[in-house]
Amino acid sequence: MRKIILAFVMAVLPGLGFAAGGNVHLEEVDIDLNNKQSLQRGAKLFVNYCLSCHSAQYMRYNRMGRDLGLTDDQVKENLMFAGDKVGETMKIAMPSEKAETWFGTAPPDLSVIARAKGKDYLYTYLTGFYLDDSRATGVNNVALQNAAMPHVMWDLEGLKAPIYKTVVGPEGEEHQVIDDYKYMTKGKMSPAEFDAAMRDLTAYMVYMGEPIQQTRKTIGIWVLLFLFVLFVVSYYLKKEYWKDVH
Numbered sequence: 001m002r003k004i005i006l007a008f009v010m011a012v013l014p015g016l017g018f019a020a021g022g023n024v025h026l027e028e029v030d031i032d033l034n035n036k037q038s039l040q041r042g043a044k045l046f047v048n049y050c051l052s053c054h055s056a057q058y059m060r061y062n063r064m065g066r067d068l069g070l071t072d073d074q075v076k077e078n079l080m081f082a083g084d085k086v087g088e089t090m091k092i093a094m095p096s097e098k099a100e101t102w103f104g105t106a107p108p109d110l111s112v113i114a115r116a117k118g119k120d121y122l123y124t125y126l127t128g129f130y131l132d133d134s135r136a137t138g139v140n141n142v143a144l145q146n147a148a149m150p151h152v153m154w155d156l157e158g159l160k161a162p163i164y165k166t167v168v169g170p171e172g173e174e175h176q177v178i179d180d181y182k183y184m185t186k187g188k189m190s191p192a193e194f195d196a197a198m199r200d201l202t203a204y205m206v207y208m209g210e211p212i213q214q215t216r217k218t219i220g221i222w223v224l225l226f227l228f229v230l231f232v233v234s235y236y237l238k239k240e241y242w243k244d245v246h
């Protein structure tokens, strides 16, 4: 019976993987949640480029400040819009019904998007906007075909057009896949700088999805140390107690 279940799981698993990822190739990205500078740069991009459409209603400004090593004043000066208070959560600048009529799809809340989609997906999505005349926004996205989101960071990245190549499938059918890009306009950043910035932004979104995780890891290490010390003490105590019994 167990074998049958195992065989079933083995047969279904690859299919599940496929369903989750589609046939999109995701870029792998390395992020470092201990790098506070990287998280701060990511937070800055996030408030400047994303909060106008997306909210992050589980993230409070002062919590973020503490975790990222910033004082309340630094947060106020650099990361907040005038009028918000540091104890508030990251609200959207635009009412979501309006956003829905403008884009056809309401921009989702981004508090826990990293947990839902994974870091590689986010990075691929953020670096994956390319020119496409058939779209109302003028761009399409490699990770999310026909995404309703415009390329909001085009001023940083510049606009790139896809270069296609033809691949032949297992049944001999031909289809076009994006092989490379050609930049049609220059951005304020070089492609390498933009990729690094998107790594920071991805790191920030992963942090935001689970702000407690770094703290939890630190607590975990202390717990292990405590258990180790307790073990040593108990060992010698046991020796002491049993010494007269033999």
Ligand code: HEC
Pocket: 045, 046, 049, 050, 051, 052, 053, 054, 103, 105, 106, 107, 108, 110, 113, 117, 122, 125, 126, 144, 146, 147, 148, 149, 150, 152, 153, 201
């Ligand atoms: C001009 C409004 C606007 C801005 C600004 C904006 N977005 Fe979006 N975003 C959207 C819309 C609309 C969608 C819904 C796309 C869809 O489902 O087709 C979306 C969807 C998303 C998604 C979900 C993609 C998916 O797979 O479902 C992510 C992640 C995202 N945005 C990240 C960001 C980040 C990060 C920024 C800041 C750099 C940002 N967005 C700025 C409008 C915006």
